Amino acid sequence: MLQVRLPHKSLADNTELRLRAGTLSTELSCPICLDLLTQTMTTKECLHRFCADCITTALFRGNKECPTCRKKLVSKRSLRPDPNFDSLIAKIWAFxxxxxxxxxxxxxxxxxxxxxxxxxxxxxxxxxxxxxxx
Structure with a gap:
């Protein structure tokens, strides 16, 4: 008999998820400065996230690779702002x-x-x- 996989039910907009802050801290922190991400920049090549100041400073100093996975980053053009991630952080860490x-x-x-x-x-x-x- 053929089994059909059904997609997971999507969460409604008013669904509230409760997680401990520590659960997400590694996902929401910059791997360079280890603080919460600020003005998040995402690499186009590998989609890792960093603080804008941290990654631009690293590129300026001649480090032309992703600090997380070492994939080559050509220049600052390899980065894009991630305002959606910044708003997510703002909602989770309101204060x-x-x-x-x-x-x-x-x-x-x-x-x-x-x-x-x-x-x-x-x-x-x-x-x-x-x-x-x-």
Missing amino acids: RNSYVHGKPLFLEHVFLSMANPYSSHSLMSTITEFQCDL
Whole structure:
């Protein structure tokens, strides 16, 4: 008997997917600077993504290959902007300025507060203060 493969059902526009931020961090980070992509540029040859500043600096310094797969990149013309990817990042990390290297900025304050082992009050006030700022 012949089996017919059916396509997956498509998601409706109002479907909400929930993923942990860490799940996507490698896909949304620049392999050069390891930060969230900014002004994303995609290589035409291999479709890898980089921050515009990172990849143009690499090309300017004479590195004429993709930093990820080493495929040859002739020039800056081998790159194209990817505004759709930038808008995806903006939706996922809506409070982008409160993140450093994909991690919540307030963790820095929490770790500083934890440096004083006798100050649980300081730790709780730091967390509360950050939540109020959001």
